[in-house]
Amino acid sequence: MDAQRDRTTSGRTPKHVWEDWKAADAAGDAAAAGRLATEMTELLPEFSDMWFEAGMYSKARGDWAESAARNLRAVELFTAEDAARYDGVNPAAWNLGIAATALGDWATARRAWAAYGIQGIEPGDELIDLDFGLVPIRLNPDRPSLPHQIVPDLGDTETVWCRRRSPAHAVISSVPMQSSGHRFRDVLLHDGEPKGTRRLGDHELSVFDELARLDDSGLPTWQAQLTGTRPGDLEALANTLGPRGLGLDDWSGIRLMCSACSHGNPDADHDHAPASTETTVLGLAGNEPDLHACLDPWLAARPHVVLAELTHLW
Structure with missing residues (x-):
């Protein structure tokens, strides 16, 4: 690249613009970074890296149309030399x-x-609707992953289990707490950079951060308080609710974790165990008649279980 030849109309070279861009990142100046991203693509319009960096800025700001256009151009300009630098993988794709x-x-x-x-x-x-397995996703991330990122702020941070339908979107299969501002079966856009881990049986799975909520399911969230439950009771209830598209989560087992543990790998040396209680607290999701169609016969078959309270949260 000839720095004397490749200048903007103001006489600034790519090096000047890049240095200002990095300074804007460090200072958290999103407006300046946005102007510089555009300037860099105008200055070096044939370089894939410039479009990729500009597209990353648009991704951080949640401007998906602009991000798509910039990353598409980066993909089109991606060369064999670029592929060699990225181990054959095109990050803009x-x-x-x-x-x-x-x-x-x-x-x-x-x-x-x-x-x-x-x-x-x-x-x-x-629509891509495949089965990429269960994945933990952090709702309302408490830390940005990118400079200038606008993170979802619909409520409190909470990590929930989801069914991943494509490499970038998933459907919530847990019943989130009301404080998260999310519901069972909401559709989420998520990032692909691991941010901590959670265990599922014998497997350690990466946590991904929510980027946006694509669809609000609108399903009501309920809290049920039960006494007298025995091993196998909740599994039987889940097996009744699940096929009807209704949600169940054992909220009495929720672990409230500090940010450091949430983003790392929780272990026994730094535990956040749930408070001990004889009451089973469930999060349920669905319309009231549908829930009662499952709860009533389940309770009738289990006289040892008492439904102390069923409260509609939102």
């Missing part, structure tokens, strides 16, 4: 997949995942 998913542009999302090297996603324009 990943961010293009995220942005296209946010926009519901499934044709572009499918092409992006293919360009990134994800197997099993066929071309087309249909």
Whole structure:
């Protein structure tokens, strides 16, 4: 690159703009960073890296249309030399997949995942609705992952289990606490950078941060307080609720964790055990008639269980 030749109309070189860009990142000056991102793509329009960096800024700000356009250009300009620097992986393709998913542009999302090297996603324009397994997602992340990032702020931070339907979106399968501002079966856009881990049986799974809520399920959230439950009772109730699309979570077992543990790997040396109680507290999700259609026969078959309270939260 000839720094004397490649100048803006103001006479600034790429080095000047890049240094100002990094300074804006360090200072948290989002407005300046946005102007500099545009200036860099105008100054070096044939360089994939410039479009990728600009697209990353747009991703941080949640401007998904702009992020998609910039990352698409980065993908188009990606060379064999770029691939060698990134071990054959095109990072702009990943961010293009995220942005296209946010926009519901499934044709572009499918092409992006293919360009990134994800197997099993066929071309087309249909909604991607595959089974990528269970994944823990942090709602309302308490720490930004990128400079200038606008993180979802719908309530308190909470990590919930979700069914991952594509590399970038998932459906909440837990019943979130009301304080999180989220509901069972909300659809989430999530990032792909691991931010801590959680255990599922014998497996250690990466936690991903929520980027946006794509769909609010609107399903009511309830709290039930039970006494007298025995081993197997809750599993039987879950097996009744699940096939009807209703949610159940054992809130009496929730662990309230500090931020350091949440972002790391929780272990026995730094535990946040739930308070001991004889009452079983459940989070339930669904419309009241549907819940009672499952709860009433379940209780009738278990005279040892007492439903002390069923409260509609929101």
